[in-house]
Amino acid sequence: MSLTEKLSVAVDRLLCAFFPRRCVYCGKLIVPERTVCADCECSLPRVAAPVCPYCGCAKADCTCKQKKLKFNAICAPFYYEDTIVRAVHRFKFEDKDFLARPFSREIALAVRRDFPEMSFDAVAFVPFTKRQARMRTFNPSELLARETAKALELPCAPFLEKLFETETQHNLSRTARTGNVFGVYEVKDPAAVQGKRILLVDDIKTTGATLSECAKVLKLAGAASVHAATFAVTRRKKPDSAHGTAADGETTESGR
Numbered sequence: 001m002s003l004t005e006k007l008s009v010a011v012d013r014l015l016c017a018f019f020p021r022r023c024v025y026c027g028k029l030i031v032p033e034r035t036v037c038a039d040c041e042c043s044l045p046r047v048a049a050p051v052c053p054y055c056g057c058a059k060a061d062c063t064c065k066q067k068k069l070k071f072n073a074i075c076a077p078f079y080y081e082d083t084i085v086r087a088v089h090r091f092k093f094e095d096k097d098f099l100a101r102p103f104s105r106e107i108a109l110a111v112r113r114d115f116p117e118m119s120f121d122a123v124a125f126v127p128f129t130k131r132q133a134r135m136r137t138f139n140p141s142e143l144l145a146r147e148t149a150k151a152l153e154l155p156c157a158p159f160l161e162k163l164f165e166t167e168t169q170h171n172l173s174r175t176a177r178t179g180n181v182f183g184v185y186e187v188k189d190p191a192a193v194q195g196k197r198i199l200l201v202d203d204i205k206t207t208g209a210t211l212s213e214c215a216k217v218l219k220l221a222g223a224a225s226v227h228a229a230t231f232a233v234t235r236r237k238k239p240d241s242a243h244g245t246a247a248d249g250e251t252t253e254s255g256r
């Protein structure tokens with residue numbers, strides 16, 4: 001270890017004496033050398049490659065039957081389950097905005113893994129209305145997008161605006177969610193997205209209705225392609241062989 005590295009470790013340990021390090025997922029106190037506790041490390045519900053580009057789940061877990069939405073493809077590092085549910089709740093509803101950085105590093109790794117041939121021009125995000133922006137400390141989608149853009153060395157641009165308030169997506173059925181976001185988003189400046197290959201970032205993908213609507217208006221405004229990346233995706237259970245039905249498994253805080 002070089003002298004610089006030794007000094008960095010010493011400073012890190014000193015800071016941890018005053019500001020104890022906590023697991024980025026559950027908040028448990030951990031030793032300075034770690035960022036994730038042992039329990040979370042063992043239980044993280046990672047999306048394993050190869051990944052279905054239509055739903056973002058591992059192909060072994062895919063139940064989407066290649067149902068196409070308006071984005072070109074989607075990826076995510078995690079399923080919205082167990083440890084990740086608690087982590088997202090801390091981030092969004094306990095105002096732990098500093099979690100955007102480690103979460104975004106995971107998103108960037110998933111983008112590099114699942115879109116290796118893509119060269120993006122910019123990163124975009126799902127916007128808030130002005131009222132939402134006044135009521136909330138931060139927009140999770142925007143914060144994740146800006147940190148992901150830094151990790152990928154890309155510009156992040158507010159291409160979209162949300163025109164009016166909608167009912168919270170998680171209160172609606174799967175079929176109602178598409179109608180709930182129809183016509184809600186608009187591109188601020190079509191010339192700014194003309195010919196651009198855009199990476200659209202959000203926190204959670206459930207049905208994909210919100211991401212699909214955003215991708216649709218970006219493409220209508222002239223974007224060359226829109227790929228989506230989220231911190232987590234909902235995994236639907238495969239049909240029960242005994243009953244021939246699938247569990248819904250779609251209730252989340254985000255309901256995207």
